Amino acid sequence: DQQVKQNSPSLSVQEGRISILNCDYTNSMFDYFLWYKKYPAEGPTFLISISSIKDKNEDGRFTVFLNKSAKHLSLHIVPSQPGDSAVYFCAASAGNSGYALNFGKGTSLLVTP
Amino acid sequence: GAVVSQHPSWVICKSGTSVKIECRSLDFQATTMFWYRQFPKQSLMLMATSNEGSKATYEQGVEKDKFLINHASLTLSTLTVTSAHPEDSSFYICSAVARSGLGISTDTQYFGPGTRLTVL
Numbered sequence A: 001d002q003q004v005k006q007n008s009p010s011l012s013v014q015e016g017r018i019s020i021l022n023c024d025y026t027n028s029m030f031d032y033f034l035w036y037k038k039y040p041a042e043g044p045t046f047l048i049s050i051s052s053i054k055d056k057n058e059d060g061r062f063t064v065f066l067n068k069s070a071k072h073l074s075l076h077i078v079p080s081q082p083g084d085s086a087v088y089f090c091a092a093s094a095g096n097s098g099y100a101l102n103f104g105k106g107t108s109l110l111v112t113p
Numbered sequence B: 001g002a003v004v005s006q007h008p009s010w011v012i013c014k015s016g017t018s019v020k021i022e023c024r025s026l027d028f029q030a031t032t033m034f035w036y037r038q039f040p041k042q043s044l045m046l047m048a049t050s051n052e053g054s055k056a057t058y059e060q061g062v063e064k065d066k067f068l069i070n071h072a073s074l075t076l077s078t079l080t081v082t083s084a085h086p087e088d089s090s091f092y093i094c095s096a097v098a099r100s101g102l103g104i105s106t107d108t109q110y111f112g113p114g115t116r117l118t119v120l
Helices: none
Strands: A010-014 A019-025 A032-038 A045-051 A056-059 A062-067 A072-077 A086-093 A107-112 B004-007 B010-013 B019-025 B030-038 B044-051 B067-073 B076-081 B090-098 B109-111 B115-119
Touching: A010 A019, A019 A032, A019 A086, A019 A107, A032 A062, A045 A056, A045 A062, A045 A072, A045 B109, A072 A086, B004 B090, B010 B019, B019 B030, B019 B090, B019 B115, B030 B067, B030 B076, B044 B067, B076 B090
Parallel strands: A010 A107, B010 B115
Antiparallel strands: A019 A072, A032 A045, A032 A086, A056 A062, A062 A072, A086 A107, B004 B019, B019 B076, B030 B044, B030 B090, B067 B076, B090 B109, B090 B115
16 A cells, blocks of 8 residues: 555646645654655655654755645745756655655656746 | 665566676665665555665565575675566665764665666
């Protein structure tokens, strides 16, 4: 059973606009959440993370929001750039990133000029 | 720093043969390495957790006799797919967690570039 869900398989956004990628989880034991960017035939590249003691973490153009009561997190990319086009995976663990990660199925983001 | 390599990057083999995939942490020692598998348009699914010097822990549904994992040193873990069949064709990705005191984050899982396995 999929404990981390990304219900939007794809998203298309114009350059300069905001990209919002969503992720839901079911396991209440998860307390650390990460977003990875992935290109085909490559390994995931870490983008940003958030622990359950926070509800927001920001790093440059990337911001992750966590709503624990709703078991929902989102990744905001502002402004979106064509180079952001990739598949974005949400991942969760019970512990920090050094523990096994549960991944969603990914959302393919296309940023058009 | 914190580079993880995998070899080979892609491999094609005949059904019934065995294939070994190596995962190396190039500039750090890894206490734990993970092996994931990704089928097309699917998520990365954890197969097993590998700790140096001990037996790997396999996730439910993953056959330990088919997917042999050896973590013989702090910088190398190998995954051997024994008697491979077409349904084993997938993208295999490893990750490594740094040992403490190396000056890089020990709370971060660093991923390799993946190995594409195609079984004919």
